[in-house]
Amino acid sequence: MRHYVRIYAMLLKLNLSSMMAYRANFINSLISSVGWGTFQIVWVYLLTSRITGAFGWKSGELVILTATYVVFMGIFHTIFSRNFENIARIIDYGTLDSFLVKPVDSQLLLSVWQVAYTNVVRIIIGGAVIVHSLALMHYRPTLAAVAGYVTLMLFGIAIMYSIWFLVTTCLIWNPRLGNLVDFLFNITGVSRYPTEMLTGMKNVFLYPLIPLAVAVSTPARTLVGRVLAGDVLGLLILSVMLFAASRFFWKFALRSYTSASG
């Protein structure tokens, strides 16, 4: 365990040095992060500008939901996203070999190798909007609610991670589908919306998206004090199951790995 902490500490250091060595890239990423983070907030403000609520959520709560999403993705993008983007290239060029040959769990190493620090601004933007919205609605969440919020968000991130990794594992069979990761970025947008939007439809095609929505809706609901024990349980179970599935699928895929060039 300590071994992995030391490895990650070193990775954090190397990523920091790398980021500072490449200033143009740093500025571009920062603009991107600020841009997309703000964009999501603008989006929800536009949507809620003419309504008082939807699916049992008040307008202000919908804003908090989206802001939670922004914080959520801020954490996710910082720790994981760049690695998912790289996986297609890593598999296609055979660089995966150098990961597989190291005495560290390959799934872990691939997932956290690079850190995208600039996305921390999304956390700041989202956080600011949440605080502002809570103030506007005169909500004062209890300490338990905040603790629950943070904990459930972490489990929610595990759900998001597992789904992304399950999909990305398919690249082992077809490394050319690099835009599968863009697709994931895109589909992840469903998490800005309340779970009720999907469950209300009773459409079997939407069911796979429900875990993504649950991952963000449940923590947000905890913060505004409307969460049910069932929601929490659902989140925890999904989280554990999907994570186990991602590990199993990855190990299975490695057996089919043909390792570019011969």
Next chain:
Amino acid sequence: MTAISVSRLSRYFRIYQKGAGIRGSIASLFRRKYTTAKAVDDISFSIEEGELVGFIGQNGAGKTTTLKCLSGLMYPTRGEVSVLGYTPFDRKTDFLKQIGLVMGQKNQLWWDLPPMESYLLNKEIYAIPGDRFKKTLGDLVDLMGIADIIGVQVRKLSLGQRMKCELIAQLLHGPRVLFLDEPTIGLDVVMQQRLRDFIRDYNKKTNATIILTSHYMQDVKELCRRVIIIDHGKLAYDGALSDITRAYSDRKILTVVFGKPVEKHVLAKLGEVKLFELPKARILVSRARTNAVAQELLRDFPIEDITIEEPGIEEVVRRIFSSHHA
């Protein structure tokens, strides 16, 4: 003790074919044709600790695939592999800590940072104790002569410098078995020689088992006492290099382009005719007689062009393979 033991190893791939043009593309929507490529087919051998063995064969013969099965990267279709007592594909941590893999041109160092940073990362990944790390690093840096560049960003280094640094990264944890896949490819002659010297010294100093794949005869000649020739996925030869070199280093190839047609049997008197497609022909001649034969050709025949060269690996492989089958 036996470091590596391979029994009836096979690795097959499915390759999908598509017809040409738009018609082919649309046809492939309905029916896909597959062929099974046998990259490695029923290979068996065993290697003792401390040996320096060369895997040779043409491109695509199956050498790299075998290497990847030995290092745990690929799952064998059939057969059994055991390296240092472990099954490579299980990829146990203890196994991985004892092997090293260096693949020709691939970059494992962080591009924007000095190699030293990547080394420190590897130190953590392989859990190398501080003082052992310092000593090993010191030795390797001296051996490679890179003390002045380990603080320079990798992207500012030349190819040769980069390769040296990459190699060191793979050796910091002191692997007992080292797999080198085409280590000298793309390097200039001087670098190739330096790298060969380094590998030889490393083997002597640490008694590491080293497996080297190459399609340069020179790499193998200088480093390996034992070679394994893999041809079209099959084991064509496994034995002392001296046996092959005896068959080959005493011969040379003369390639001639004739100005006027010449009879084959006349040429056959001078040496073994390998190729006869006028105006071009190729004959194998013993080293001692090469000059004499060349002079005779130039004197008695209408010659447009003549080249004298060492037999390539294709020659060796073909010879060995066909004699193995005879």
Next chain:
Amino acid sequence: MRYLKIFLLHFEHVFENRAQSLVWFSMSLSNPILQILFWRGTQGIGGWSYTALTSYYLLIAAAGAFLSSHIEGDVYEYDIKQGELVRYLIRPFPYYWIKLVEEAPYRILQGGFAIIVLACVAVWFGNYLSVPLTPLTLLFGLVSACFAYFLSFTYKMSLGLLAFWLKDIRGLYSFVEILGIVLTGFILPLSLYPHGLREVTLALPFAYMIYYPVLIFQGKLGLAEMLQAVGIQSLYLAVFVVIFTVLWKRGVRQFTAIGQ
């Protein structure tokens, strides 16, 4: 004839990578679908019925697939930064038209997917899609769609050409992309934007790249308004063509003089 050959070659390539194309297409669908689901929670707003809203989002997804150009990445990355532009400069065809023909297969394939989806929706979810076509709206719709594509294409080409002068342009492109989404009507029909923002967005050229053609097909514009829309489109198109030409002439001169 030669343009046809270039087109067919690219079409074959795109077809081979149809899995990728399908993924791109699904991405363009995801937001409209989510929006449609969202508005269920409110059953229509601001004078737009739920059906009108869902038709809007479906049409804008289709329009996006057909009409939004993504050529700027190609121009910036391969042609200018990596110097591939040289290949185009020595050919006897204008760069503008070759790029158009290169992009055409992608738009057609994406548009093809969109039509299939719209057809399926019309068959199985008829009440979500309402496109009251009259000969007039069809005519104006097609004309404005053509203008819209050329507008989008010329705009994107011009953006790409900025690579002649700007060293690292990706931050700008991100920003432009975000702005584009907000201003072209992908989030919400522009007329439903808050007062103030609404007037601005309706006047900008972005509204004419996808929004107005969609409104025309939805039958939301009268004859005078349709004429005005097409008129303003052609005006903006002329402006962008001028911008493009100026950027091109200046850029090529610098590119060939200084080299890469």
